[in-house]
Amino acid sequence: MSEQEKSDFIREIINEDLKTNKFNGRVHTRFPPEPNGYLHIGHAKSINLNYGIAQEYGGKFNLRFDDTNPEKEEQEYVDSIIEDVKWIGGKFEEKILFASDYFETMYEYAVRLITKGKAYVCDLSGDQIREYRGTLTEPGKESPYRNRTVEENLDLFQRMRSGEFANGLKTLRAKIDMASPNINLRDPIMYRIIHEEHHRQGKQWCIYPTYDWAHGIEDSLEGITHSICTLEFENHRPLYDWFLEELEVYHPRQIEFARLNLSYTVLSKRKLLKLVSEKHVAGWDDPRMPTIAGYRRRGYTPEAIKNFCDIISVAKRDSVIDVALMEFSIREDLNKRARRAMAVLHPVKVVITNYPENKTEELSAVNNPEDEAAGTRMLPFSREIFIEQDDFREVPPPKYFRLSPGKEVRLRYAYIIKCEKVIKDEAGNILEIHCTYDAETKSGMANAGRKVKATIHWVSAPHAVNAEVRLYDRLFLKENPDEAEEGKDFLSNLNPHSLEVLNSCKVEPMLGSAKAGERFQFERLGYFCADAKETKEGAPVFNRIVTLKDSWAKIEQKEKP
């Protein structure tokens, strides 16, 4: 998709603002995560949107941490978020920003509102505040503390700051309208008392601004033009606007879009945290997690993620994106870029009885048929090879084109072989398959053109390297994991087979020195990535990124009743 063609309701708004010169021709966006968890694919959508817009319009982009709640936030999350935003490709202006750096200004602004008679210190408890707020259909009641004098409010607010009161004893509230049909306008809380150490401010503060109070100020201070957030903040926009108007400061425009939902996936921070803390997965970067760190470890590329974000576009209606679109994006990317390799995951030995013992040939193999520049490599071939158990059936089902007794297949880049005999143990397990080869059918020879129905992959037994391969699948069995039985939650929909570890895989020699993070297509199987943390020279560990589209699997599925 070319940048020119991109069009959505947000870009339309920006075009309109540019036309009317609303922000003097400026475009300045931001990505404002709270450092209370790892970034996930939904955040990638937001980064791609905000950063993409800044880039397209020659504007600016800020990375700003919305660190206004010390009870939930940690430095570990700050670090991971910075790494993830960079990996996704978001380049932020000069330095990383923190809402907590504006705390002093926010305090002064609050004093300004108090002085205007637009904010007051309230002594109501949490329960009382809820009670006074009213309900969705009934108006609320005014707090008995609502009409304190400016002097009293100023004094109390100063004493809140200086630590005179315990948590929850007092709040600073905006004086708006307790009867507003929009609950957010019923005297919302601006400051609460939290005696807790902040990851950047230490013990400097014991009052912390709420999101509604803080966010618009952050945007205003940074000169943001378009403050893009998700739909659940739509009802907060009147409040965002109210604060900035009362403050009489620079006023950005808030625009809301629908957050990303992915089938077979959960994307709420709470649920992701639960998966990690209850050890249903191995950590935030477990390759099954929809976190940026998880996708990275799995082997996804930033380009594929960007492409995915472009495909799904952005709108206001709620939607659930088919996870197949994500899989399509990574396949499309890796098909063009990943070098091909031979790997046998479930090996069974084949002995080519008419091939000389002790002979080894070097056969030329193409590294990437989609990219001639990737060149070729040599593949050792010998009398004993491994093939995939699945590529042999003693009793072949209909339409099965691979090896079976008396039948021929081509070995990729090598010869056509014919199955002559199956050697089993007493229990009936297949130990070896004995084949003969046709020496005239070597890849590239005159007779090589002889047609056989199938080509299978293989690895020379004496040259094979042992590898561990981790087969990852969807983490959840249900399209909507939240759709659980009575009394159960999304965890009951976990896929028990989302990870299968194979320890005795046989791979071609070149793969023995795969570097951490390197990606390959294992021919006929899928795309794999050498694990970033655990792969070692001579003892490689591969993560399956995604399978190849497998039309045989589909045929087989259909044959079954």
Next chain:
RNA sequence: UGUCGGGUCGUCUAAUGGCAGGACAGCGCCCUUUGGAGGCGUAUGUAGAGGUUCGACUCCUCUCCCGACAGCCA
């Protein structure tokens, strides 16, 4: 029975008063030394009812359906 927002192929998304198009998924065929890739083709959609108009996905009215909001979370 509050306020705000939303409803276009199975799934996303275009068309902003002028041929309902694209992608993914599906199906069929061709091609193929990866049952991959690629090529070609095919089916499927404007929530409903009225109205305005030469002409409506688009504008108006009503109805229906879905989502968000009653944290001192963001």
